[in-house]
Amino acid sequence: MDIKSIEKIVSLSKRRGFIFQSSEIYGGLASTWDYGPLGVEMKNNIKNLWWQDIVTSRRNVVGMDSAILMHPEVWEASGHVENFHDPLVDNKNTKKRYRLDHLLSQQKDTVLETLLSFCTGTDIQFKDKSEKLSFITNTLSEMNLKEFVLTKSKVIDPYSGNVGDWTNPRQFNLMLKTSLGAVADSSDDTYLRPETAQGIFVNFNNVVTTARQKLPFGIAQLGKAFRNEITTGNFLFRTREFEQMEMEYFIYPEDAKEQLEYWSQERLNWYKKIGVREGKLRLRPHDKDELAHYSTACYDIEYEFPFGWSELEGIADRGTYDLDQHNKYAKKKQIYFDQVNNQHIVPTVIESSAGVDRTFLTCLVDAYREEEVKGEQRIVLKLSPKVAPITCAVFPLVNKNGLPEISENIFTEIQTEFSAFFDQGGSIGRRYRRQDEAGTPYGITIDHQTLEDNTVTLRDRDTMEQIRIPADQALSELRKRLQ
RNA sequence: GCGGGAGUAGCUCAGUGGUAGAGCUCCACGUUGCCAACGUGGUUGUCGCGAGUUCGACCCUCGUCUCCCGCUCCA
Numbered sequence: 423m424d425i426k427s428i429e430k431i432v433s434l435s436k437r438r439g440f441i442f443q444s445s446e447i448y449g450g451l452a453s454t455w456d457y458g459p460l461g462v463e464m465k466n467n468i469k470n471l472w473w474q475d476i477v478t479s480r481r482n483v484v485g486m487d488s489a490i491l492m493h494p495e496v497w498e499a500s501g502h503v504e505n506f507h508d509p510l511v512d513n514k515n516t517k518k519r520y521r522l523d524h525l526l527s528q529q530k531d532t533v534l535e536t537l538l539s540f541c542t543g544t545d546i547q548f549k550d551k552s553e554k555l556s557f558i559t560n561t562l563s564e565m566n567l568k569e570f571v572l573t574k575s576k577v578i579d580p581y582s583g584n585v586g587d588w589t590n591p592r593q594f595n596l597m598l599k600t601s602l603g604a605v606a607d608s609s610d611d612t613y614l615r616p617e618t619a620q621g622i623f624v625n626f627n628n629v630v631t632t633a634r635q636k637l638p639f640g641i642a643q644l645g646k647a648f649r650n651e652i653t654t655g656n657f658l659f660r661t662r663e664f665e666q667m668e669m670e671y672f673i674y675p676e677d678a679k680e681q682l683e684y685w686s687q688e689r690l691n692w693y694k695k696i697g698v699r700e701g702k703l704r705l706r707p708h709d710k711d712e713l714a715h716y717s718t719a720c721y722d723i724e725y726e727f728p729f730g731w732s733e734l735e736g737i738a739d740r741g742t743y744d745l746d747q748h749n750k751y752a753k754k755k756q757i758y759f760d761q762v763n764n765q766h767i768v769p770t771v772i773e774s775s776a777g778v779d780r781t782f783l784t785c786l787v788d789a790y791r792e793e794e795v796k797g798e799q800r801i802v803l804k805l806s807p808k809v810a811p812i813t814c815a816v817f818p819l820v821n822k823n824g825l826p827e828i829s830e831n832i833f834t835e836i837q838t839e840f841s842a843f844f845d846q847g848g849s850i851g852r853r854y855r856r857q858d859e860a861g862t863p864y865g866i867t868i869d870h871q872t873l874e875d876n877t878v879t880l881r882d883r884d885t886m887e888q889i890r891i892p893a894d895q896a897l898s899e900l901r902k903r904l905q
Numbered sequence: 906g907c908g909g910g911a912g913u914a915g916c917u918c919a920g921u922g923g924u925a926g927a928g929c930u931c932c933a934c935g936u937u938g939c940c941a942a943c944g945u946g947g948u949u950g951u952c953g954c955g956a957g958u959u960c961g962a963c964c965c966u967c968g969u970c971u972c973c974c975g976c977u978c979c980a
Contacts, residue, residue, distance in 0.1 A: 429973060437916055437930085443971075449953055450971045505980055512906065519906050519977055596980090652906080653978050660979080717980085729974090798941065820938055847932085851940035858940095867939070879939080886940065 427728045428657055431786055434801065438860050440464065440786070440811075441658065453654030453661045460860055461782075463811035463841055465665075468696065468781050469644055471808060472667045475692050476642045476774075483640035483669065484633045488621025490646060494612045497597065499751035500620050500744065502613075507595040508652070509563035511572060513579045513586035522591045523559040528580050534558065536575040563591045598648045598662070614648035619773060621645075622670045623744045626756040637758065637769055638681070640671040644778070656729055658783040665778035670740075672758070672769035678719075678739050681772045686721040686737045689774050693723065693734070693781075697806025698788050702726045717741075723776075725784045734784060735776035742768040785809050789861060795886070803861030804884055807904055812862040813840040814900055817853050819869040821846055828893075829868045832878065835897055836866075840904070858883060864903070866896055 435441035439458035443450045457465055477485045497503050509522040526534065534554065541561040548554040562571065572588035579586035597613045615621065622629075622641045629641050647666050654660050673681050690705050708720040720738040724731045745756045745768045757766045789803040807813060816833040818825035826846055836842045843862065845853045850867065857865055865881040867888075872878055878896060879888040891899055 432972080433916070446953095446971090448970090452971070501980085508978080508980090510906085510978080521978075594978095649979095651979075655973085657972090795940075800941085817939095849940080849942060850938075851942080853941090854939080855941045869939075881939085888939075 427787070427790070431783075431790060432657055434790070434803075434859060435461070435786065453651070454663060455658055455661065455779075460811040464785070464805075464809060464861075465778060465782055467809050467811070468785070469665075469667065469778060471696055472692070472776070472778075473642070473644065475695070476640070476667075476669050480640070482635060482638065483642055483671075484629060484635065485642045485644075486622065486625060486629065487643060487645060488618065488625060490615050490648075491600075491602070491612055492615060492620060492624070495751055496620050496624060496748075497613055497616075499747040500623075501747065502597060502616055506597055506616060507593050509559055509591045509593055510652075511591045512589045513581075518579060518581050518586075522563065523555055525577065525580075526555050526558060529577055533575050533577055537562065537571060537577075540571045540575070559591075563593050594650070594652050596649050596651065598650050616649050617647050617775070618643045618645045618666045618668045619670060619744070619775065622668070623748055623756065624752075626672075626745060626758075627754070630758060637760065638671060638673040638677065640669050642667075642669040644668075656727070656732075658779045659727070659729075659732060661779060664780075667774075667776040667778055667781075669774045671772040671774070673772060674767075675742070675770040678741075678770050678772065682719055682721070682737060682739050685772055685774050686723075689735055689737055689776070690723055693725075693784070696781075696785070696809055698725065698784055702788060704731070706731075717743075725788075727784075727787060732780075734780050735774065738773045738775070740771040740773050742770055744771060745769070800855065800858060802858040802883065805861035805863070807863040810861045810863050811841060812843045812857070812860055813904065814864040814866060815843045815845055815853070815857045815862050817844075817850060817865060817867045818846050819850055819867055823870070823873065825868050825870075825872070828872060832866060832868065832893060832896060836900065839897065840900055854881065854886075864900065868893075 432441070435458075436443075438460055440461040442456045442458050444454035444456050445451045473485065477483050497506075510519055511522050511525065512519045526537070537558050538554070541558060548557065570588055570590060572590070573585065576585045577588060578584065597616050599611055599613055602612055622643055625641075629635070633639075644667050645665065646663060648663050651660055651662055654662060671681060671685060686705055690703060693703055694700055702725055704724050704726075706722045706724055708717075708722065717738040718741050720736055722733045723735040723737070725734050749755050749757070749768070756768075758769050759765075760767050785805060786803070789805040791802050791804055793800045793802060803810075814836055816829050816836065818829040829844065829846070833842055833844045843857070843860075845856070847853070854865060861883075863883045865883070867879045867881065869879065871890075872893060876893045877890045878893045880891055880896070880899065881888045
């Protein structure tokens with residue numbers, strides 16, 4: 423696939439009604455996208471395939487659907503208020519931007535001491551350098567600085583090796599704030615959830631007692647999450663509003679390693695099952711310094727996009743972090759009573775956190791092909807039939823001799839079970855090609871022979887070959903192929 | 906946030922300081938009848954948005970928004 427491939431995907435998405443830019447008639451809103459008629463079908467298919475695989479087909483995983491808005495203290499407890507922001511500084515000379523803590527970790531001690539003198543409460547003793555660094559970072563970020571202390575302290579820009587002309591640190595909070603209630607008062611500030619996981623953790627007890635689950639068991643949830651990303655881009659890949667498919671699997675602590683491996687494989691296999699080419703997928707363990715504030719081990723499932731290997735999903739060992747935190751902050755405790763060992767424990771959590779939109783983009787990119795057929799270019803989406811927005815298109819070969827009427831009847835029958843599309847406009851070749859671009863795996867054509875022996879042709883999108891089957895077996899044939 | 910490229914019909918793009926075009930698509934009718942066939946007719950644009958210069962701006966200037974690529978960033 424060439425370098426313009428993402429543009430081609432964007433163009434096809436719009437042309438066929440997969441994805442439109444949000445608020446397009448007003449000039450668009452950065453990195454927000456709307457799903458069109460084909461897009462929403464395909465997105466629903468992906469979500470249903472996930473739900474089927476994670477919840478429906480498993481005895482010990484249950485689903486739920488929590489609210490997007492949650493009590494502000496949830497985000498205090500989860501660590502997001504403290505950790506989910508980046509203090510950034512710019513060097514006006516080199517135009518480089520750094521995270522303050524990353525930048526300071528590369529500075530000499532004398533520079534740090536100078537910076538420390540600008541902070542209040544300098545008599546604090548620090549255990550080690552990293553504690554000192556985070557103190558300086560946090561203090562400087564929160565101070566309302568009037569002078570440019572980084573420049574005064576002679577902070578070096580690693581890019582140039584010289585003292586930079588630094589802006590003061592600014593906090594970029596990655597959580598989107600909103601106000602509840604009629605009056606916008608700071609006491610009503612709350613956040614749009616940056617992950618769906620917390621909705622599961624705060625309902626842990628509710629689910630345990632009502633679903634009568636015993637360790638190990640999982641709680642799954644599908645829904646929107648919001649992050650005020652500083653840098654967005656790559657079409658659907660990084661957006662501020664996105665949909666997550668998350669599952670928290672609660673286990674005995676000693677099983678953590680084994681379960682992390684198990685779920686990593688399960689999840690990797692799921693992408694293969696929905697038709698993503700195996701060679702474009704990989705499982706990558708996180709380095710220690712990549713780990714999130716809650717995690718002790720993590721795998722990424724990555725796909726090789728035109729813009730490089732990028733994360734589709736993280737499978738993380740969150741330990742007991744989240745439940746512990748809520749137990750510290752909330753009045754009601756989230757604790758599991760282990761009937762086997764007759765004791766109260768806080769279970770360890772293995773989390774699978776996948777992005778719906780990223781999976782959607784993966785499917786599109788992975789399926790996109792440009793082929794040459796009789797000297798003409800054919801653009802085709804070789805989507806898995808389970809993922810494709812339209813399962814089957816129905817065509818009368820000609821618009822006379824009663825063929826449209828017969829076709830309508832077959833279409834109506836197929837529509838009861840599958841997403842179907844009826845098309846009698848233009849030549850038959852044109853209609854096939856339209857469906858190729860939409861990724862429709864099957865086409866049923868009603869021709870003159872149908873009038874004689876009641877058979878129809880079934881066309882395969884990928885091979886473009888046709889077989890003849892009895893009209894009354896069309897539905898069962900599709901059923902067979904979709905299994 | 907920086908640098909580069911781009912924004913004109915649904916798509917791909919041409920265009921000129923004097924109120925806009927092509928190909929494809931799409932729709933209708935006719936014809937044909939299995940892989941973007943043909944004929945006739947037809948729909949569609951505040952030329953991304955806002956200012957400025959000008960008698961007059963799609964075109965020049967400034968600002969701004971959006972997309973793509975590369976940086977930076979991405980617990």
